[in-house]
Amino acid sequence: DQQVKQNSPSLSVQEGRISILNCDYTNSMFDYFLWYKKYPAEGPTFLISISSIKDKNEDGRFTVFLNKSAKHLSLHIVPSQPGDSAVYFCAASAGYSGGGADGLTFGKGTHLIIQP
Amino acid sequence: DTGVSQDPRHKITKRGQNVTFRCDPISEHNRLYWYRQTLGQGPEFLTYFQNEAQLEKSRLLSDRFSAERPKGSFSTLEIQRTEQGDSAMYLCASSRSLGDGYTFGSGTRLTVV
Numbered sequence: 001d002q003q004v005k006q007n008s009p010s011l012s013v014q015e016g017r018i019s020i021l022n023c024d025y026t027n028s029m030f031d032y033f034l035w036y037k038k039y040p041a042e043g044p045t046f047l048i049s050i051s052s053i054k055d056k057n058e059d060g061r062f063t064v065f066l067n068k069s070a071k072h073l074s075l076h077i078v079p080s081q082p083g084d085s086a087v088y089f090c091a092a093s094a095g096y097s098g099g100g101a102d103g104l105t106f107g108k109g110t111h112l113i114i115q116p
Numbered sequence: 117d118t119g120v121s122q123d124p125r126h127k128i129t130k131r132g133q134n135v136t137f138r139c140d141p142i143s144e145h146n147r148l149y150w151y152r153q154t155l156g157q158g159p160e161f162l163t164y165f166q167n168e169a170q171l172e173k174s175r176l177l178s179d180r181f182s183a184e185r186p187k188g189s190f191s192t193l194e195i196q197r198t199e200q201g202d203s204a205m206y207l208c209a210s211s212r213s214l215g216d217g218y219t220f221g222s223g224t225r226l227t228v229v
Contacts, residue, residue, distance in 0.1 A: 034217055043207055043220030089158050106158030
């Protein structure tokens with residue numbers, strides 16, 4: 001039972017364009033969402049997060065949007081650069097408000113390929 | 117401080133043997149997590165420590181698995197009587213709070229033959 005779903009295993013985007021990675025979740029107890037980036041042979045690296053009280057969070061080239069009614073979030077990368085080529089994981093927690101579990105539930109990841 | 121360290125990076129063991137992995141978190145982080153990742157999947161939560169207290173365990177953590185964090189510093193994850201299904205990347209992460217995100221180590225890749 002996948003509570004966090006990333007339905008696109010891979011995505012190819014031209015350098016300089018916008019990359020949009022999508023994530024859906026089913027557990028309404030999730031109140032905090034994170035995006036991680038992973039290169040081969042390395043652990044995931046934290047990128048950006050958003051709590052359920054917000055609908056947008058921005059950090060440089062990265063913006064995360066949250067649509068709670070649709071249980072959907074997305075990560076926008078503008079402009080896309082060759083170094084952005086990696087696997088991106090969406091993750092969710094029910095613990096931010098202090099009332100739930102602290103572990104993260106991850107999606108299966110989307111492999112982003114930036115074409116020159 | 118160079119981040120979260122995990123040792124060893126790779127471990128090959130025969131089925132039935134015991135293995136132990138070590139994780140050294142970032143020194144000021146009081147929260148420590150273990151995750152397991154298999155091919156084509158995202159990391160799966162195993163267990164969580166706040167200081168030396170193990171506060172949460174996933175149902176994935178069978179009785180062959182045990183984790184400790186003596187003195188609230190480094191942590192060890194032991195797998196007894198390893199099975200081929202235990203082959204995976206074992207990731208350790210630490211944080212000060214959930215809002216900071218986690219810092220992951222590079223993982224220990226376990227292969228059970």
